[in-house]
Amino acid sequence: MSDNRQTKQDVAVDELYAEAAHWELNTGQETIHAKRISGKWRSYKWFSNAFWLLFFLGPLLRWGDRQAVLFDIPSRQFHILGITILPQDFWMLSLLLLFFAILLAVVTALVGRVWCGFFCFQTVWTDIYTWIEEKLEGSPPKRRKLEKAPLNFTKFRIKAVKHFLWLVIGFLTGMAFVSWFVDAYALWMGLFNFTLGSTAIITIGLFTAGTYGLAGFLREQTCFWLCPYARIQGVMVDNTTAVPTYDFYRGEPRGRVKKGQKEEDRKTGDCVDCNQCLAVCPTGVDIRHGQQEGCITCALCIDACDAVMVKLNRPTGLIRYESLDVLNAKESRPLLKRTRVWIYTFVLTLALAGIAYGLSTLDAIEIKVIHARQPLFVLQSDGSIQNKYTVKVLNKMTADMDVQLSVSGPQGVRMVGADEPVTSRHGKVTPRTLFVRVPREYVLEESRPIVFRAEGRDAQGQLFISERESVFFGPRR
């Protein structure tokens, strides 16, 4: 290694040491001003941040004459592209929740708190807020200086612009959230006409204030002390989980670069104690103490360390995604050859299959039958036994449909009051009260099953059928 190069390195390292001179244990007293660093993981982070564009832009998409995805709570209809889901099909939601719960467990067990580090709104919004902060106030040392500086016009102007932008983002977040539940364009129109409902105003207000407070001020303290999710995910991590890990075998004993020392004479490990990993950490933890509750596994320290290693001409990966077991040479199987990965995949597939089955078999019409209880049965003048029922026809389609009701059960069974088809209104439940009569000689038991059937055809002539079992009561024999 040439002397010239050594000197260049020294200068670079000096700069690094100066940059990271300021570090304290994060107990919440001091705002964390993390240095922003570019690199592989930083790029991934931008991609994962971009996932939230869906949250903002999704409600603007249209499907026919309505919003593509709309959770219409007042009329209890949930539109997702071409599908409309009514509360009756909500069991699919539990499968969806199951899917996401398991997905979370799987991902966390395999590669740690990926949600926290890359996708969580707290992380993403804080990232955007601090990005704005950096653009306006400069690098971390400058920001700390500005914080201590007395309030003058320049400081006021910078701060005012920053808080204004933060509030705008908070407000847009609120608007985007509400847009999933009411028509997005109507919402914006309502905003400019001052005709927004109180629920919308309150929700938007809460979101604006919440976003501003959580991403602007609480930041990583939310992950430390407020978020139960972080703790839950924390306990899913074990020795086999690949998380950003400091390779202490390679790094220790750490020691500063000595100027003029030859690489061959070095007695210290690869870690040069430059504290860059601390400087870039958005939660202010020291990754070299190992995985800890404050670490959201955002992998920015990997970028920082790799950059230093490249400068020093040492191999990268001193901090890398690795499990403790691999580090301690207890595990050598690659991820895809581990049993748990396959078990997790199997359960995930089951939940997905359930949702797919549910979506593909969504009934267009569905009937419910309610037997009148008082009286259970009535003797008619011709000696037959009559039971009264209320049949409720649920029509999940987008057009009204005439539904013909019929009944099958005991011999001689006859339905009164259902000669006319029921005009079932779309997206609604249409009730029809009807009577079922069975001649006395065929009423052999106190109660026996009876099956109602509804048949209807849509405008295209496609047949829809729904059946429902109920009971027919008669006198005690």
Next chain:
Amino acid sequence: MADKNPFPGENNTGHFWDDNLRELANPPPRWWMIGFYVSILWVLVYSVLYPTWPTLESFTKGVLGWTQIGEYQKGVDEVEAVRAEFEQKIAGMTAKEILADEGLSAYTEASAKVLFGDNCAACHGGGGQGGPGYPALVDDDWLWGGSIESIEQTITLGRKGIMTAHGKILKPEEVNGLAQAIVDGKPASSPLFLQKGCIACHGMDGKGLTVLGSANLTDAIYRFNPEGDETLLDSVKYTIMYGVNDASEPKSRQAEMPKFGDRLSKDDIKKLSVVVFKLGGGQ
């Protein structure tokens, strides 16, 4: 109590026990005190606005004039406002017209449940199933007719059919024979039915005459069902011997539908008629 404070520089109150046990003068946190003063202010403002303080004979009324009964009345008015539209329509229509209007008859059926419960259910049962001595309203057998007009008339004017007691006129075996024919569902098969004048009220075929409110003796439904250990034959014989509403016979069966015309409004009666009609037996 010590005269000299053994813990100088500490914010204690100067109260000591057992050498070192002492009371500290720690004020409550500021946020707590703010909350405390705000709640006092709240009480003051509240008691000016709303009824709060008891006086000897009454209480302070508050400047807003708010009362619980007023709040309740407001709720009632809201319901009435929703109902008004339907009630107005009902006022201008006959029971038959209401029945023909699907929406209006559904409204009537739902809203007049209370009327039915208050006025009808005591005798005819909550579901119109009838009770001992009281006819069922859910079946298709009507003494006085099952048309909507007949039902309305029955409720308005009441009904009281009369059957003379035949215990002193007929011999026991004649009563037996007639009763058996009725239980068999073929009253006209007995020659006595014609001879003893049953046809005068129950008709030649024994199917009853709705103008008189006489029972149909050929169908499966009986106006008076057997009670206790009685067989159907026993109860039919009892009716033949002692009659119905026969003032000269103390053991006569009592059966009277009271008159509701002077108790309920015309609209209420219309509504009840629709409800009874829709119970299942309307014709």
